[in-house]
Structure formats: C-alpha cells, structure tokens
Amino acid sequence: MKHWLLLFLSMTTLLHAQATADGFAIPQKGRVFVFPRDHGSHPEFRTEWWYVTGHLDAKGGRRFGFQVTFFRQARREDGKTLHLHLAHAALLDAKTGRFVHEERLNREGWDAASSETTLAVRNGNWSLKLDEATQHLHIAATVKGEVLLRLELEAVKPLVVFGMDGVSRKGATDSAASHYLTWPRLKTTGIVKLGPEEHAVNGEAWMDHEFSSSQLEGGQVGWDWVAMQLKDAREIMVYRMRRKDGSADAASTLAVVERDGKVRQLGGDAFVWEVLEKWKSPRSGAEYPIRVRIRFEGQSFELRPLAEDQEQDGGITRLPYWEGACDVIDSRGQIAGRAFLELAGYAGDLAGHLSSGTK
Amino acid sequence: MSTVLLILRRCALRHWRLALRQQIALMLILALGSSVYLAVRLASNAALSGFETFTDGITRQPDWTVQAVSGALREDDVREMREALGHRPVSLLPVVEETVTPASDAGNGEIGSRATWRLLGVDFVALLNLRGEAPAGLGANMQAVRSGVYVSPKLGAKTGEDLRLIVDDRVIALKVAGVVPEAPGVPSLPAHLLLMDLPEAQLILLRGDKVDRVEVLAQDSALFPNLREEAGELLKSLWQVTGGANRRQLAGTMTQAFRLNLTILSLLALLVGGYLIFQALDGVVLRRREEIGILKSLGVTDRAILMAFLIEAGLLGLCGGALGVLLGWLGAQGAVGGVTKTMNALYGATSEQQAALSMREALLALSISIMASLIAAWWPARMAARTPPAHMLGRHATPFEGGTVWRVEWIGWAMMLVAVVLAELPVLRFASGTRLPLAGYTAALLWLVGAGLAAGAMLRFLAKRDVSSAVWRVALSQLRRPTVRHRFAVAALASAVAMTTGMAVMVASFDHTMRGWIDRTMKADIYVSSAGAQSASSTHFISPKTVTALGKEPEVAELAFVQAKTLLWHGGEVLVLGTDPVFAHKHGLYAWVEAPKREEWWKTEDGITPAIMSEGWSERFGTKVGDVIELAGRKVRVAAMNAEYGNERGSLTLPAAVFRDWFETDEAWRVAIMLKPGTDAETVRDRMQRQQPGLSVFTNAHLRSEALRIFRQTFAVTHALEVIGVIVAVVGLGLALASLMLERRAILATLRSLGMTRAEIAKSAALEGLGVACAGAFTGIAAGLWLGWLLVYRINKQCFGWTLQFHAVWWHLAVLGAAVIVVGMLVAALVGRWAAMLPAEHTEE
Secondary structure (H helix, E strand, O other): OOHHHHHHHHOOOOOOOOEOOOOOEOOOOOOOOOOOHHHOOOOOOOEEEEEEEEEEEOHHHOEEEEEEEEEEEEEEEOOEEEEEEEEEEEEEEOOOOEEEEEEEEEEOOOOEEEOOOOOEEEEOOEEEEEEOOOOEEEEEEEEOOOEEEEEEEEEOOOOEEEOEOOEEEOOOOOOOEEEEEEEEEEEEEEEEEEOOEEEEEEEEEEEEEEEEOOOOOOOEEEEEEEEEEEOOOOEEEEEEEEEOOOOEOOOOEEEEEOOOOOEEEEOHHHOEEEEEEEEEOOOOOOEEEEEEEEEEOOEEEEEEEOOOOOEEOOOOOOOOEEEEEEEEEOOOOOEEEEEEEEEEOOOOOHHHHHHHOOO | OHHHHHHHHHHHHHHHHHOHHHHHHHHHHHHHHHHHHHHHHHHHHHHHHHHHHHHHOOOOOOOEEEEOOOOOEEHHHHHHHHHHHOOOOOEEEEEEEEEEEEOOOOOOOOOOOOOOEEEEEEOHHHHHHHEOOEOOOOOEOOOOEOOOEEEOHHHOOOOOOEEEEEEOOEEEEEEEEEEOOOOOOOOOOOOOEEEEEHHHHHHHOOOOOEEOEEEEEOOOOOOOOOHHHHHHHHHHOOOEEEEOOHHHHHHHHHOHHHHHHHHHHHHHHHHHHHHHHHHHHHHHHHHOHHHHHHHHHOOOOHHHHHHHHHHHHHHHHHHHHHHHHHHHHHHHHHHHHHHHHHHHHHHOOOOOOOOOOOHHHHHHHHHHHHHHHHHHHHHHHHHHHHOOHHHHHOOOOOOOOOOHHHHOOHHHHHHHHHHHHHOOOOOEEOHHHOEEOHHHHHHHHHHHHHHHHHOHHHHHHHOOOOOOOHHHHHHHHHHHOOOHHHHHHHHHHHHHHHHHHHHHHHHHHHHHHHHHHHHHHOOOOEEEEEOOOOOOOOOOOEOHHHHHHHHOOOOEEEEEEEEEEEEEEOOEEEEEEEEOHHHHHHOOOOOEEEOOOOOOOOOOOOOOEEEEEEHHHHHHHOOOOOOEEEEOOEEEEEEEEEOOOOOOOOEEEEEHHHHHHHHOOOOEOEEEEEEOOOOOHHHHHHHHHHHOOOEEEEEHHHHHHHHHHHHHHHOHHHHHHHHHHHHHHHHHHHHHHHHHHHHOHHHHHHHHHOOOOHHHHHHHHHHHHHHHHHHHHHHHHHHHHHHHHHHHHHHHHHHHOOOOOOOOOHHHHHHHHHHHHHHHHHHHHHHHHHHHOOOOOOOOO
16 A cells, blocks of 8 residues: 555545546446456556565575565646656665665656556566466566566465455545555565675565555545565555544555455454554654554554664655565564565655645 | 085076076976967867767766667667666666757857857656766656756856747747756756756657667676676667767867867977977076086086086976966967867867866976976086086187087988888778877978978078178178087977978968869858858758748749768768759769769669768778768768868768658758849848748858858967967077077177177177078978978878868968068077177176
C-alpha cells in the first residue's frame, strides 16, 4: 500500500462514481481480471505501482532486505495525458546495517515504460518483467552504482486480490479505492553484487500491484503498512490510515492469507497497533515508530527492524519515508517470520511537502 | 656561494640602482617577449573554451556522445540504446541543439556581427536523476515542468521576460522561465546558452521525436569497473559513438591549425626577442668589464663570475617574466575578441570568454622569460668569466668578433638548405584527419635562423664600396670585419623582416585567390540564409515553405538551394552538402581543382552515388578522385574535386535528390536566386528582407565584400605580431650599436682627438647602422619570399587544404624594406650622437 502517493492525488481530484473529474477511471466492483493483461499497465487509471519487497540470504549467514518499486502517475495537461514513472530501489545489508537507496523519475517514453499487455515495466536500467513461459518474474536494478540486484521470483502461493469483490476500500467515498493484487510469497533466487563482492542469494519476496485514481480522502496525514511472511506459511498484510488527530481511519484493514491461499479481512477495529520504539532521522528530523506490536484474535506479533536507519530521503519527490526489513517476533519471543514495514507521513506535514513542489 | 652573493650585491645590484632605467628597459624587453606568447595562448584558449562550455554546461563532461550514422536519432533509438546497455547503470541524455540569434541584435550588417546563442533541449525530468551533476531549479518535479527557457544569470534576462529569437527562418518569442543560479561544484550555464525542456524544444524547433545526439554518462565503480568502456563498445555496434571529450577535442581539432599558426608566430616573435635579450645582456657585460677585471685580479674565480651573471640574468628573467604575465594577460583581454571573432567566422558558434590566467600558463610564461634570459646571458657571462683580467682592464681591448658559429656563414647556408629539403616532406597525419605540418614549421624556423646567420655576408658585400670620405671609411671599416654584434643585429632584423614578408605574401596570395574563387562561384543575384546563420557551421535552416515563398517573387527567374548536414566521418566532423547539380552546371558555379571526367557528373551507371569532394576533404583524409568511400552506411564515388574556401573541415557535395533521400529533410541551408534581366537586386533584396525578418538577404555585391572581409579577418591577428617583430628587431639594432660604441669608446676618443667632430662620429654611426639595416632588410625580404612560398604552397595547404596562388604585392614589400632601413638609420644616428659624447673613461649610465 503506497498510500502516500495517493494522498497527493486526493488533493486535486473531485470524486465521481465512474470516473474522476479529469476523466480517470475509478475501480469498479466485479471486475474480471484477465492475465497476463492485468499484470500490465492500466493507463485509464491515474496511479499504478508494482511494489516488490523481500528478504535474501547468502552464504555465511549474510542477510539482505531489498525493495524495487515502480510507479506510474498520470496527469492531464493541455488536453493531453502525461505519464510520469517514479521508481525506488534499496538494499539493506543486515550485517553492517548499511542501507543504500535511490529514487528515480522519468517521463514515459524514451527511458521509462510499462506494457499494457503483460508485466513489463522499466525505468532507466531498472526493470521488472514476467516471463510468460515460466511465469517467473525477473528483476534487474542497480542502486547508486554500488549495488546490483538480478533476481528471479517464482510464486509459491497464488495471486491474491484484496478487498471486497475486487475493490480494496481506503475510505468512505466511492473513489477512495483501488484494485489491489498481490503475490504474497515469491521464492526468490539470484545475485546481489555489493561493490566488488558478489553474493548468490535466495529468499522470499512480496509483490503488490495496485491501480486507482483517487483513493484517499482528505484529513489523512499518513499511513503505516506491513507485509508479514510467517514461518507457518501464513501471510499478514496490514494498512493503517492515520488521520490528522492521530487516530486510525475506519478503512484501516488487516488481512490474513491462510496456508491454502484463502484471505480473511479484518476491519480497523479488529486489531491493535502498539508503538514500542521510535527512531529519529538525523536527516529529515522525522520520528518513526520503527518497532511496533500488532495484536489481533489473541495473536501478537512484534516487528523488530534489522536496522534503525532504513529511511529513503525522497531526493526528487521530497517525500521522505521509512521502508524497512524486520523480523517478526511472536508472543513467546521466538522469530515467527519476516516482514517489511512502511511508515509514511512522519517527515512533517506531507500535504505541505507536496504543495511546496507544486507551482 | 657567499662570493657569488657578494658579487651580486656589491656589483650587480649596485649597477641596477645606478642604471635603473636601463634595467627596466631590459625587463620590458623580456616582458614583451613572454607577454606576446602568453597573450596569444590565453586568447586562443579562451576562444576555444567557448566551444567547450556549450557541451559541458549541463552535466559533468559526458563519457560518450552518440549520434546517428546518418539521418536523425529518434526516441526509438534511445529505447534501443537502453536495451543494448541492459542493467548497466548508465545515464542517457537525449539532446536537441540549435543555434539561435537574438532578434534585437541587428549587428552592423556584417556576417558574424550578430550574436549567436545556443538553444539546448534536454529532458528536465530526467535531469532530476542527476542530482549534484546538473543544475537544479529547472522547474521540473512530479507535478509540473515549467515551460520556457532557463538562462544563466550572466545573460542579464529576468524571469517572465520575453526573449525574441531567430530560430531557423522564424522569429519567435520565448518566455524566460527562470534564471539558473550558480551553485558550487555543479556546472554553471554559459552566458549564451538557453536551456529548454526536451519536448518543448522539439516542438519549437519542429523536430517531432528527433534528437541530435544522446549524451552518455557512465562512471566506473567497484561494482562496474569497466562501465565506460563497456557502454561505449555496446553502443558502437549501432550508432556513431565518440568519446566524452568528443566535442572539446573536435573543437580543438577544428581550430588546431589556426591555433598552431598563432603559437608558431608568437614563438617566432620570441625568437626575434631572444636576439634582443642577448644584445642587451652583452651590453651589460661590456659596461662592467673593468669591474670584472678587478674582481678577477683580486682572486674571484671564473665560476663565481659566471654564476653571478647567470643569477643576475635569472633575476632579470623573473622580474621581466612577472611583468610579462601581467602584460600578457592584459593583451589577451584585448586579443580574445579578435581571435574569437575569427574562430566564429571560420568554425562556428563559440562564445566570447574572458581570457582567464591559470597558474600553469603563468608559470609557463615565467619559465620562458627566465629560460630566454639565461640562454641569452650564457655567452656574455661565459665571455666575462673567461676573458683574462689584462684584456678586461686594457683600454684598447680588441673588439670581440664572436665565436666560430657566428663567423662561419656556411652554417647559415646549410640550415637554409636543410629547410628546403624539409619543405618537401609530407604532413604528419593523425586520426580524425588532424594534420600537423611539423616539417614545414621546422623548415620555417631553420630558414629564419639560417638566413639570419648567412646575412653577415651581405654586410661584407655592402662594405666593399670604395670611398674617400673619412666618415664613410670609419663606418665601412666596421662592416668589413663585422663583429658578432653586427651579425646578431643583422640576423634579428633579417628574421623579423623575413617573417613579416612571408606573412604578407601569404595574406596577399589568399586575398588574390579568394577573389578569383568568388568571381567563379558567386554568380547569383541574391543569396539568402537564416538571419541567425553567422558562421560556416551554423545550424540555422530555411523551411521548404519559406523557400517556396521566395521562389514566387515575380522578379525571380531561377532559385536553387544548398542543403547541409554535419556528420562525423573517420572521427572528425565533416560537412555534407546537397545541391542541384543541373543548376550549378548550367551557371558554371564549380571551381574545379580536378574536373569530373563527364560533364554530367551526377549521373551514375553502376548505382554508386557520385559526389564532389572539396580540396580540404582530400587533404584531410587523403581521398582521391575516383575513390569509393563509405558515408552514412552507403557507398559514394568521388567524381571530382572542387576548391572551397568556406571551411577547412572538408565538404562532400551530393546531388540534391540523394541528399534528401539520405537525410530525410527538405530544409535549405543557403538559397541562391537568379533575377530576371533588368531587375534591381537592391530593391528585391530590401523587399524580401522586410517580408522575412528571420532571414538575411544579401545582394551579390554585398556578399562578395562580406566573404572577403571574413577571410581578411582570419589574418588580422597576425598583423599585430608582424609589427611587434619588426619593432623588436629595430630596437635590437639600436642596442647592438650602443654596445659597439661602448666597446669602441677609446677609439672614438682617439678619433675625436684626431679632429673628427661629434657630428661626424654620429654620421659615421648612422652609416654603420644604415649598412646593418640594409643588410637585414634585403636579406629579410629575399628570405621572406621563400618563406611566403613555404606558407602558401606547403604549410597552408597542409593545414587548411586550400591551394592558393602565389601573389606578392611588391610595393608593400618595398615600403616595408624602406621603413626598416629609415628607422634603422634613425636609431643608429641617435646612438651615434650619444656615443660621440661618451667620455674615454667608463661611467655607468
């Protein structure tokens, strides 16, 4: 759930049942997804992303967390539709705590593209592609010329469609929704090159593909998002929309993907989000709740970050956020799995940041 | 060492105090020599840096520049480049670039007098990814890209202001979207660079999805240790890829010949200056010979005396050099305008830069001054150290006649002979068509020095006269057994006059040849170009619509146009032209160096495209008529060679239809119009100019005068150097005579006691000076004629590829000779008057 980007869209868009005021589509219930076409781009929607996060292990107990994400953002200008492609890539070396990340922005065209027929997105030399013959995903990315990721991902659990009847609600209004498709567990193999060192790696990844046009409501200042992959073969996804007064929005959701792939969704009042520890970024000054405990249905999971500083500085978008690899600790203090935690909207007023970039 | 310092303090520095003006004069001489060299170097570097900054103003210097093999690059090509590069972290920056001219700058009617700016279209959004390597504040972010142009604060425009610009044949207004602030560590925009977002620039310049080039940034790292090389290799398989320093090198290559000419000329001026320094230091030793004699009698070693003189010379060189750095920098500020103008006219848009002085250049000028001073002081210092004290102290010391080298004239003749042989050697060729006429320049240097050495013979010849007057006898007796000082003075004068003569011959030959060429090739009544086209390599074009409109004017009988495209060929930039061969043939517009075998050269029988190459092309790449070359992936047969003095890069002319097919363009570069008989060209020109404010419309007469003016401008800088050379040589003559008179003061005292008046002594000195001046002038002019031949038929041909017809303006040379002789005699008379009043005892003055 990369809601921070959507918040920005909500400021300029009027709500409408079928389409936004400027003509972008709004997610509709009962949509029949057709693949591989629906893995590809949906330019009729304003915003779309392909978001891969994961954990990798190398020989000698070396461990990495990685993130490779591709965004497409459309806007109408002089009667034409322009698509911008934003992308983030990051790697955490858990052994040293070194976190390398990069942000990228390109126009659709000569150096960025997303296919409308299959999963094939590209931003500069970063790419995410689906090999239709093997149904494997391929990622190639570099981070600041210091890191190279070449990964192959294979779904070990089927694709999940979050939400009710194909629509994931983010607020009370019609447009505050998205189509939210996820591969909750992808077996990952490949190489990680860190400077002159090359590591053969394997691990597990999570991939969201979400498209919408105006899913956030006013009054929201940020969000927290978690994707847990538990050792018991279950996955848990949580998004918690934060309002100006600090409360969680009613549209907040916790979803459990059972061992057999079935999804159970709980409302915002069915889980508790408890902050255990905060970390203050020396760069942005933001104070992030990097260690949290989530309780629901008698279960308790603590998210313990592998490193404190996993903040992406948002050099181009000027929207810093924290997105990091964590261990999941159960109520007995045992490691129950691995997770990725996203914390957005903590670096001051997010809306203020966005409007300062607007001319 | 303490003895050396003692001598320095008690003798040298005391002399400096006693004869302060003399020391200052000496420093000025040294300063002049090094400053001329420095000024020329700084000015040409500054003009050259104008080329560099257009490329380097946006990012750090790109590692590679990618261009299409032929035609244009399209956005699909850039996608393909990315595919070819795979996962490598390489930044690609597509660029469109066009020269534009501010419509408000009307110039003074001369080509090149209007400012030429560059409009650069780059993707502002993509530039955001190069944080720290590209200017910030270009108004692009997630939500918007501000439209309009971004400018440097140096341009003086304000945000929101409208800039009216001539783009191709249109006058358009572009809003200043912002002024890019200069940030430390990030490249700053050059003053005359306008930056625009790529899609908007493509729209304004009517480019569709075409771009001119793609700049590639590929930095090696521990992760990708060979990234730069790998990226270059991958891209080379499909596109024309040149190194990152490409344009800088290209500009350097393009202007190399021109800059080399300037440097050689400034070095020749230094050579003549070297004579002068020698003469001045020789005079210093002469004035102090009694003192040296006393020191030696007191037991000071030869080595200490030699060291003391050399250190003194080094100090003089240091002071003179420092002054030279200052003078050179000041001179460069004046010269940079002229050099830039010439480079603009010859090679294309460069921006006028301030001639900045770097530590390296300053040290170089200082070293030159110190070295020149030490070399020139070596022989006088050695003489001072070696001459026995008795000779030093003797009132009637024998005048020194110089070393063997200076008395044996055959060495001079031998050097001249070697020069003649060297002149026949071919030019040195490097990759990308760069040529260095090393043998030619060496021949010129040897010829100048050799002629100087051999000129002593002329002195003896002049002294053969049988005269009865005592004044004449005294004067001629000195020339009959010329001392080394006489020979030096003649050598310096001869070298300077030869240099000036040679340059004058080359300029005259150029002028003469140009006139003939213009008569043959410029036959249309009216010529049209974009008003922004201020040089041979301007990228302004005229749209097909405008060409059609021009052709519909009622007075127009015929219209033809030239199309142009700059390509990289064998690593160098060349111009490919497209013309209507039938029109050119009908009006006899070709100036053949080697005519085609068939009159209708443009018709092919075997399917290979025929083309005409310019002489510059042939000289640069060694291509011969009949050769089949590969250009833009196609085969071309060279059918003929024409003379073309428009550019020295070389051009290849294709039939118009072929050009249009290959480069997919109908845009014209230049338009030629034949008017109906009886039409007044001026009236038609005025009307066309009013109707098309984005065009420059010339009548035949106006364009002819402009062409000649531009070519003359090319040599404008050289005239200043000639004048400096001659002035230095004449001053040298005065100094040499002053030394001779000092040396002869005992004889002068004897002559006076024998009844010779001071006026007679002065007259005798003037005649002696006249002899030296005549020998220098005659030898110099004779040697200069051969030097002119060398410049015209060898160096110029090898540098520019232009065949010139030898042409000397004899009355120019006569005036030069007379001026040198008269000024030389006047200087000698002044020295004579001073010498006639010298007391027999030595005093410092």
